[in-house]
Amino acid sequence: MTDRDLPPEFALIARYFAPLSAAEPGAFGLGDDAAVLAPAPGNEFVLTKDALVEGVHFLADDPPETVARKLLRVNLSDLAAKGAKPRAYMLATAFSPRIESAWLAAFVAGLAADQRRYGVTLIGGDTVATPGPLTLCCTAIGEIAAGAMLRRGGGRPGDIVYVSGTVGDAALGLAVLRGIDRGVAPEAARFVTDRYRLPEPRVDLGRALVGLATAAIDVSDGLVADLGHICEQSGLGAEIGAARVPLSAAGRAALAKDPSFLDLALTGGDDYEVLFAAPPGARQLVVDAASRAGVAVTEIGSLAPSAGVAGGTLVRVLGPDGSPVALGRTGYRHY
Numbered sequence: 001m002t003d004r005d006l007p008p009e010f011a012l013i014a015r016y017f018a019p020l021s022a023a024e025p026g027a028f029g030l031g032d033d034a035a036v037l038a039p040a041p042g043n044e045f046v047l048t049k050d051a052l053v054e055g056v057h058f059l060a061d062d063p064p065e066t067v068a069r070k071l072l073r074v075n076l077s078d079l080a081a082k083g084a085k086p087r088a089y090m091l092a093t094a095f096s097p098r099i100e101s102a103w104l105a106a107f108v109a110g111l112a113a114d115q116r117r118y119g120v121t122l123i124g125g126d127t128v129a130t131p132g133p134l135t136l137c138c139t140a141i142g143e144i145a146a147g148a149m150l151r152r153g154g155g156r157p158g159d160i161v162y163v164s165g166t167v168g169d170a171a172l173g174l175a176v177l178r179g180i181d182r183g184v185a186p187e188a189a190r191f192v193t194d195r196y197r198l199p200e201p202r203v204d205l206g207r208a209l210v211g212l213a214t215a216a217i218d219v220s221d222g223l224v225a226d227l228g229h230i231c232e233q234s235g236l237g238a239e240i241g242a243a244r245v246p247l248s249a250a251g252r253a254a255l256a257k258d259p260s261f262l263d264l265a266l267t268g269g270d271d272y273e274v275l276f277a278a279p280p281g282a283r284q285l286v287v288d289a290a291s292r293a294g295v296a297v298t299e300i301g302s303l304a305p306s307a308g309v310a311g312g313t314l315v316r317v318l319g320p321d322g323s324p325v326a327l328g329r330t331g332y333r334h335y
């Protein structure tokens with residue numbers, strides 16, 4: 001800590017973080033104890049918080065820009081899955097001894113880039129030092145018409161289950177970064193590591209699903225685990241077809257090399273796609289919403305009364321021949 005070149009706390013906030021607050025007058029240039037914020041008339045706030053810990057959610061040698069953007073994006077992904085429009089965010093940064101001003105400048109540049117991309121503004125936070133690993137917390141604040149937030153628990157029997165984009169890419173990206181060979185071609189390495197480091201929150205899709213999806217969640221723990229959360233909250237079970245789960249070209253290549261990649265695609269976390277349910281009658285509206293949002297959505301299965309789901313698990317994965325696929329685990333668990 002002794003030879004690090006960070007300015008004292010208040011100068012650090014003024015130099016690095018205050019410029020990011022300019023677009024929200026209620027942030028008072030980060031010069032007060034707290035910020036004030038009001039939603040537009042008829043709206044309410046949607047609030048979420050995620051923490052990233054070095055060595056757990058990102059790697060110590062990840063570029064600071066992508067650490068910053070992932071921090072913001074995992075939070076925006078929660079807002080996206082709830083149908084909310086991103087508005088502002090707060091940060092708590094616990095800097096480890098290795099963090100110096102060059103790292104911080106790059107971190108702030110990453111935040112600035114994604115503030116522009118997603119239309120959000122920093123409105124406050126806290127800055128501390130830690131002897132432990134770099135730890136970053138973000139609280140994201142979005143807005144939605146009062147009462148309209150998409151919930152996990154609104155699914156109904158017979159609803160179709162959809163997922164956006166492709167799954168399994170982030171798990172492949174992490175494998176590449178860890179030097180594990182899962183058959184990723186050299187030309188696909190950048191695509192999968194970007195999927196791990198820079199998830200794409202499906203903000204436009206989420207907003208387009210308001211009033212259409214009966215239940216929604218973002219895939220952060222793994223597809224099967226997160227579908228399980230929808231099932232629990234909806235009091236239902238689900239059945240999905242393993243062969244229907246959308247894979248990228250890199251994912252298909254990994255599956256061809258090793259069939260166990262299917263397990264990873266279904267249970268690996270960090271994809272940050274939107275997993276949602278909608279009644280069969282809304283199929284065309286879902287297709288239209290996805291095309292307006294410019295993101296693919298794929299039907300992967302359906303919700304059903306949980307009584308019909310055998311074996312104590314709420315989510316059944318069926319193989320191409322219709323028999324259940326056994327998974328090693330359902331998703332990532334911290335403990």
Ligand code: ADP
Nearest residue numbers: 013017030031032033034091093124125126127
């Ligand atoms: P206090 O001691 O009253 O809690 P601080 O000195 O921690 O206030 O913070 C001063 C101001 O700077 C507050 O507006 C706070 O929200 C903001 N701030 C502190 N750290 C950060 C940070 N990492 N990111 C954004 N804003 C921050």
Ligand code: MG
Nearest residue numbers: 031032033034
């Ligand atoms: Mg104070």
